[in-house]
Amino acid sequence: MNSLTLIREFLDGRLGVPPDKVVPEATLAALGVDSLMMLELVFEFEDRFGIALAKDLKSPKTVGDMVALMERLRSEKS
């Protein structure tokens, strides 16, 4: 699964956000991702790909930032 699909499935399942709204330029806050939901999203990513994010990680602002971060961590791991 690619990172964008994971984010889309997560936002649809948790918040009922239609997948076509989850585009790279959309800000996560505007899609309803608050600090708690961000923790959940990170948790889901870590769980799925067996990657632990640093605790002091700077929160991404947009879906695109989040995808880039996830892709980078996955490529570092592999």
Added chain:
Amino acid sequence: MNPRRVAITGLGLVSPFGGDLADFFARLLAGESAIRLLHTDDLPRPLSMPFAGCPGFDAEAALGRPLAGMLDRFAQLGVAAAFAAWDDAGLTRTAQGDEREDWGVVWGTALGGTMAYEKGYRDLWQNGKERLSPLSLIHGLNNAANAQISIQLGLGGVSMSHTVACASSSIAIGEAFRRVRSGEAAVMLAGGSDTPQAYAVARAWEALRVLANADEASAPYCCRPFAADRSGLVLGEGGAALVLEDWDHAVARGAVIHGELAGYGTTCDHSHLVRPAAAGQVRALNAALADAQLTTADIDYVNAHGTATPEGDPVEIDALRSVFGNGAERLAVSATKSLHGHLLGAAGALEAIITVLALREGAIPPTAHLENLDPACAGVDHVTTARHQQPLSAALASSFAFGGSNAVLAFRAVADQP
């Protein structure tokens, strides 16, 4: 400040029958039981016990997906009941201006987020997980229901939960009542919610040997308060809420007033954790009457705590006989737990709603399945089938908890306003 009269302007619940408030009350009057045999797939041994659940409750439909996902089931049931009461009161979900900055919510729950933590234990100990999701803590907060109600309805005053076992929500209603009566808040939301089907909780009740025995066929009839052939209590889940409002505030905005909350008495037996004492209950009953400026002659109905245990039932009737004296023989009493089970922290709120509806509709729901009265429970007028067209002017609802905490609420019918 002069004491305010307290109007009940909103009633809301999650019905075990799946319908609305009117449907719920009609089914109680018809003597229809919501109790069924509950089967689970728990390890190491599934639960199989009579239970009054809310299988038709759709949290996403009631709350929306984002909010439902933030809450454990006890809080989902609670917020759904609060929304229903709020809508019934004709109040908008969103606040306008700062009118609600001193409005508040007082909630009751015996178990709070127990199920959420239980899920965590299962994941860690049974399902091989090494860590829990960040929302686990949010789900487990015991004050999740009251906090989300305040957030969702924009209530800026007190927001808290009381944990007083089976009296939790009666005490919540009583404490909220005092804040409205004193003029501290024009509107308070009060109620309770609980989910006692948590595996270890249900097993612990079982171990205490107070739960009714039943199979699939007998489950609906197995909760028999005051009966010689009772076999114990039946747990239930649910949520129930009332909107309490300064009488003048309610009249000024043209609200429908379902009834008046006139008095509240709470005491402690201060004798034993689980063995009730009539003296403590007598003091609570008398305190509620005095607080409401009512006498025993004014009371037309008592919604009893009546859990169907041999330890509890006779003591409760003993207390009523002491308080009502010669009038006890004519005092209509029913224990509706025979139909909706024991909702622990939500029980008092559910039964308060039933008592308000009884006064409003002039109809008393029965103690179901009471064919063989326990002689130790004789001496009051047990209502065993619904009574309609009753001129009811005032009523009491009792909750007598483990821990010895007692709470009695006194209600007046609107038609009987002095």
